[in-house]
Amino acid sequence: MVVGGREGVSPVVVWFRDDLRLADNPALTAAAATGRPLVALFCLDEGGGRRPLGGAARWWLHHSLASLGRDLHARGVPLVLVRGPAEGAVPAVVQATNAAEIHWNRRYDEAGRAVDAGLKARFEADGVRATSHNGGLLVEPWTVSTKSGQFFKVFSPFWRAAQDPLAALRQPLPVPEMTGAPEPGLGEPLEALGLLPTKPDWSGGLRETWQPGEAGARERLAEFLDHRLSHYADRRDVPAAEATSELSPHLRFGEIGVVTVYRAAAHHGDANPADARAVAKFQSELGWREFSHNLLYHFPDLGWRNFQDRFDAFPWRGEDEASADVAAWRQGLTGYPIVDAGMRQLWRTGGLHNRVRMIVASFLVKHLMVHWRVGEAWFWDTLVDADPANNTASWQWVAGSGADAAPYFRIFNPISQGEKFDPDGAYVRRWVPELARLPAKHIHSPWTAPGEVLARAGVALGREYPHPIVDHDAARHRALAAFETLRSNAA
Ligand code: FAD
Numbered sequence: 001m002v003v004g005g006r007e008g009v010s011p012v013v014v015w016f017r018d019d020l021r022l023a024d025n026p027a028l029t030a031a032a033a034t035g036r037p038l039v040a041l042f043c044l045d046e047g048g049g050r051r052p053l054g055g056a057a058r059w060w061l062h063h064s065l066a067s068l069g070r071d072l073h074a075r076g077v078p079l080v081l082v083r084g085p086a087e088g089a090v091p092a093v094v095q096a097t098n099a100a101e102i103h104w105n106r107r108y109d110e111a112g113r114a115v116d117a118g119l120k121a122r123f124e125a126d127g128v129r130a131t132s133h134n135g136g137l138l139v140e141p142w143t144v145s146t147k148s149g150q151f152f153k154v155f156s157p158f159w160r161a162a163q164d165p166l167a168a169l170r171q172p173l174p175v176p177e178m179t180g181a182p183e184p185g186l187g188e189p190l191e192a193l194g195l196l197p198t199k200p201d202w203s204g205g206l207r208e209t210w211q212p213g214e215a216g217a218r219e220r221l222a223e224f225l226d227h228r229l230s231h232y233a234d235r236r237d238v239p240a241a242e243a244t245s246e247l248s249p250h251l252r253f254g255e256i257g258v259v260t261v262y263r264a265a266a267h268h269g270d271a272n273p274a275d276a277r278a279v280a281k282f283q284s285e286l287g288w289r290e291f292s293h294n295l296l297y298h299f300p301d302l303g304w305r306n307f308q309d310r311f312d313a314f315p316w317r318g319e320d321e322a323s324a325d326v327a328a329w330r331q332g333l334t335g336y337p338i339v340d341a342g343m344r345q346l347w348r349t350g351g352l353h354n355r356v357r358m359i360v361a362s363f364l365v366k367h368l369m370v371h372w373r374v375g376e377a378w379f380w381d382t383l384v385d386a387d388p389a390n391n392t393a394s395w396q397w398v399a400g401s402g403a404d405a406a407p408y409f410r411i412f413n414p415i416s417q418g419e420k421f422d423p424d425g426a427y428v429r430r431w432v433p434e435l436a437r438l439p440a441k442h443i444h445s446p447w448t449a450p451g452e453v454l455a456r457a458g459v460a461l462g463r464e465y466p467h468p469i470v471d472h473d474a475a476r477h478r479a480l481a482a483f484e485t486l487r488s489n490a491a
Helices: 026-033 055-073 086-096 110-125 155-167 204-209 214-235 248-252 258-271 273-298 309-313 319-331 337-349 354-367 372-382 390-399 414-421 426-431 451-456 472-490
Strands: 012-016 038-044 079-083 101-105 129-133
Touching (some): 012 026, 026 038, 026 129, 038 055, 055 079, 055 204, 055 214, 055 372, 079 086, 086 110, 204 337, 273 390, 309 472, 319 337, 337 372, 337 414, 354 372, 354 472
Parallel strands (some): 012 038, 012 101, 038 079, 101 129
């Protein structure tokens, strides 16, 4: 059955994936430029080796698709939502609408690339023109390489080499003029994708915190440029300062193009020369996103295999042995206030400040000696920005097993990190309210507070708030000793 195209004019399908936006979307722009009527398509494909999204990301995706659907509808373009392996579901829509062409923006994970390559070959054999575009990165992974033709494993030379292609970076694309094909009557309603949590609905904190969708992304960017970017270099490490862009989930789902963000920061820098350092710092964080995708592309096992294979011999504690500690970590009940504040913020809002991500990740991997994959999986399920490249690269970075990683022997001290980056305890007070009345001097180490100070603050350790589940010095020595076994193995 052919249900889509107008009399004599076959439509073009735009297959949306991690690019849920109309502006600065090369696939959509190219499809619209054909002058043919458009059918927009999204396929929820969680099989075939593709990792199913975590709970928080599913919540985000639901609202992002709702927003995209509204924006397309306002322009007369239908959004068809289908489920199932893309290998079958996408050609079925192309066939049913009698489309002559299909466009998509590229993805960089191995399973996704394999699906796309197979589909491209199949469409070409069927006489359907299939075209892919770069809608997700500033510098695609094959664009830069070392002098010896290898991919970069260290960030600084990677980012230096990226400056050449960046000098020729295109301008962001406007929302194109487009005509929609008649509603093809295919696919399923959004609710049928089952992306929202129901029993129980734990998404209240996410709803209070975020506005998924292209309009929300643009608002975040504008707010960042107007009020935060100037202080970014100095305050980005202070979790209570709210000095970062909070664009990560919007970038993850492609509700705003990275070219738009990079160019907007550059434009701000041109207009405000005093902010040059802040702009360069912010752009280099976008660079870490590029670097992580570069790693995932060239090392597709990044999500489960140590980038440095000497870590294969690391004596992680077993699941049973560590299970109580892992539960305390997840629930924000470790007895270390900055760790607990972070884990509770993550659970409540689906977001977490970068400095605190590093602190909580280091605590799990080093203080508790639990494999980084356990933490990566928890973040995957709870973060709204959970990203196949950034999450895995960052966990391996913290663990010491990654590319250009923090050395294993550098162990974050959760007390001094708290004192340095949350000096008055504002962040801890917000997320660990049972400690809110403790003076700043003791807020990052409540067990050091004299009994009368604890009593005045209404804190009985072991009752309102736990004792530390591990002693910092003992945990540090245990981790270093474990790391030594790797070194002696290598010797
Ligand atoms: P900003 O400081 O405003 O930075 C702008 C953008 O640059 C971010 O939105 C993000 O897209 C990118 N970026 C910033 N820092 C990094 C970084 N270190 N690595 C890669 N990209 C970066 N980021 C994710 O997007 N998804 C994840 O799943 C993720 N998991 C992480 C896990 C751990 C253990 C750690 C330590 C970091 C992780 N990050 C992840 C990176 C970083 O913490 C977040 O991107 C950042 O906190 C998002 O806040 P922001 O948008 O305000 O960042």
